[in-house]
Amino acid sequence: MEGTTSSSELGSVVVGVDGSEPARRAALWAAAEATRRERPLHIVYGADTDGRALYVSVESIENVRRAGRELLDVTAAAVTEQFPGLQVNTEFSRSSPVPSLHRAAGLHGTIVVGNRGAGGFGSLMLGSVGLKVAAGAKTPVVIVRGIEDGAETGTVLAAVRDEHDLEAARYAAREAQLRKSSLRLLHVWNILQSVGNVVTFLDDVDQIADEHVHHLNAVGARIREEFPDLSVQVDAEKSTSVASVLVEASREADLVVMGGRRSSSYLGPTLGRVTHTLIHHSHCPVQLIPRHGHEHGSQS
Template sequence: MSGLVVVGADGSASSLAAVGTAAREAALRGAGLRVVHAFLWPAMHVPLGPSGLGPPEGGLRHAAQRVVAEAVERARSAAPEVDVTHAVMTGEPLTVLEAQSRAAELVVVGSRGMGGFVGLMLGSTAVHLAAHGQCPVMVVREQPAAGGPVLLGVDGSPAGADAVDFAFAEAALRGAGLLALHAWTPWHTPVPPPQDPAMPYASEPGELARTEERLVAEAIAGRRETHPGVEVRTKAVRGGTRETLIEASRTAQLLVVGARGRGGFTGLVLGSVSQALLHHAHCPVAVVRGSAAAR
């Protein structure tokens, strides 16, 4: 076993889907899988055992154990060859998963939750986890397109280089193609000053588009050689980042983005772009922090 994938389980249908995805990710990597349930009640000094008037299998502790047992069963069904361990940990879900991310190569969560994970994708928890987790975070949304490519959102920033590496590695593991997609608008594209200071700032017709196409090519430079088996397509589209990536995700099996970037990706995971992708993408979304791969 060469690594560890961690998945959050809360008993919801969304988290069970995430468990299945996490098990398959672990199988692709030859890694182990750890199913984690964040159990907040002990910290609040709430009675955990069964009520004196209820069945012996009742109570919060038994409920937590059932959640984990169901998740483990789902994981072993999805990937029987994977070594699955589990843990019920006292604490708030974000704190628990962030701590788990320090020893993991990937953390997987569902797009909706219940119990300790209430509001996972409706509030700040997932955004905070993606921004501060110590490894890439994958949020499982709709079932991905079978046979679709890995979709890489390219922003051209140095911090986005780890997302490029992650996307190529995922495509290689899955035996999938990779589509490196960059969305741009004139408002987000720097215009170089004219050679003659007396002339107004301007670009030759088509120069902005050519500049953005070069940006995509430069962003993936060298990765074709390190992953020769991955079929790569590049595309620079004039349009909004959110709309372009969400639409392209319809035919993708995974969308990979960096945690921050320039232009349309400014403030990703802290602002509207990440919120839109995590809420509306049509496939799982992996957010990769620049520091994650450098650990």
């Protein structure tokens, strides 16, 4: 039903662990999220033992298995201590972390990773494995960062470019409802990118601004219609750097939600520049929502 929040709409919560402190914090954040959604938490350790079996000894593989299972048990115990009513499942995967997490999330789950990893075997370091998880995911991915001080703002921020971001705005609205928070829809347009290299008159700039505001208001109107009990704030800003405005706005949010646009490269799918900057510098967790069938533009 539109305008309501159910556990099935937001799906299950899957978190990857590797023994690092950021991954431990990500697991606790994921546990809180699973509790809000009233869904089980699925903790995954992707050991990549199958991929390394030909290159390391049987003893080394067994040590990795033992360490991985111990890590899963310790993480599950820490989560259960803080969230005693939460159902927690663990999975030791013989595959590498990226396919392990994608497979565990299925069609509707949300993947949670820390902003840095331990490095080495089973790493979830953002910039390597973490980026591949985010870039290749067909379901939402949350990069947990900026939660060390524990302060809450009571606001969920959604980055909106146009009507193609309506689904991301819906995700943000559901997250805001679960948190009993307000929702801020923020559209940032790059005036230099909009006018290109052509010298324009002030009237032209005003017309461009009106077009951007029109797209934002259209999304805002749909969200208010579908979520009538939610407090929704709509803001538009112009800047020479979209990424810097979003990073600064993240200081006043508990979660940033945005469409995870991708561009192609010879290495496979990669995240756009704005998205890449935000997930490395945001002051709060960032949730990326895949844009099925409407992925365009390599700058975002």
